[in-house]
Amino acid sequence: MAGKQLMFYATKEDLIPILSHIESIFDIKYVLTGLFEYNIPTIYESYEEILDLGYIDNPYYGSSQNSLMIMEKSNEVIVRDIPQRKGGILYAVDPMKNLQSIELRLGGIYTKKENILVVSRTAYVNENSFSESTYKELIKKIKKSFKKYDFMEWIGPNAEQKLKEGWRLVEDARRSTNYDLRYKG
Numbered sequence: 001m002a003g004k005q006l007m008f009y010a011t012k013e014d015l016i017p018i019l020s021h022i023e024s025i026f027d028i029k030y031v032l033t034g035l036f037e038y039n040i041p042t043i044y045e046s047y048e049e050i051l052d053l054g055y056i057d058n059p060y061y062g063s064s065q066n067s068l069m070i071m072e073k074s075n076e077v078i079v080r081d082i083p084q085r086k087g088g089i090l091y092a093v094d095p096m097k098n099l100q101s102i103e104l105r106l107g108g109i110y111t112k113k114e115n116i117l118v119v120s121r122t123a124y125v126n127e128n129s130f131s132e133s134t135y136k137e138l139i140k141k142i143k144k145s146f147k148k149y150d151f152m153e154w155i156g157p158n159a160e161q162k163l164k165e166g167w168r169l170v171e172d173a174r175r176s177t178n179y180d181l182r183y184k185g
Contacts (some may be wrong), residue, residue, distance in 0.1 A: 002041060002124060003124050003125035003127075004124060004135065005121060005123035005152075005156065006121070006123070006142065007121050007152050007154070008121075008122075008154040009149075009153065009155040009159040010030060010054070010108070010120055010146075010155075010159050011109065012053050012109075013054070013107065014055060014095040014145075014156025015047070015106070015156075016047070016155060017141075018067065018141050019047035020047070020099050021137075021141045022138055024071070026070075026099075027074070028048075028070045028072060028073060029043050029073045030043070030044040030047065030050065030166075031044075031068060031070075031093060031163060032066075032067070033068060033093050033095075034084060036090065036091045038091060039079045041077040041079055042067075043077065043101045045151065050068075052065065052066065052108075054106075054108040055111050056106070056109070056110055056118045059112070059113075059116075059118065059170055060172040060174070061105055061120065064105050064106055064118075064120075066108075067105045067106075068105070069093070069094070069098055069102065069103060070101070070134060071130075073104045080096065080099040081180065084128060085130060093126075100126070100128050101130075102131050102134050103122060103123045103125075104120075104121075104138075106120045106121040107121075115162075115165075115166065116168045116170060117118055117163075118171070118172075119170065119171050122135065123141045146158070147160060149181060150181060155183065163181065165185065168180045
């Protein structure tokens, strides 16, 4: 298994043209990933159905409530049973069995503190034509619309405006401000 990833800062206004572009090229759906108490996946047919698009309730992007897989609409979502040591079963929705997918872990405006924007991430781990072509088109649109900032991070126009206004742009809002993205004026 090989893969690639791209980290980027985006507001809802930055995300809409990116996701709209991807939906205009590929017949896709967004599937909520994680461990769940139920075995029926949550599926969004369009980014417009994601109610809290551009917002995050957790201070860390890795724990986003909008951790999604982008898949072809025609592909069935495979849910894995994960037996628990203390009994019972949780159900995993992830790329392990859903090979033709890419990850889209959306950060956004942190809802529990003011003036914090949490990073987003897109990646793929399974090499196949759908994953590679969808990821390639997604990052091409991001790189065309956003500005490269640091080593691996890109920033959307609205996110950059927030940075100029003094917002913290972070991977994890609990960390010191020493780790924040810095404005390059």
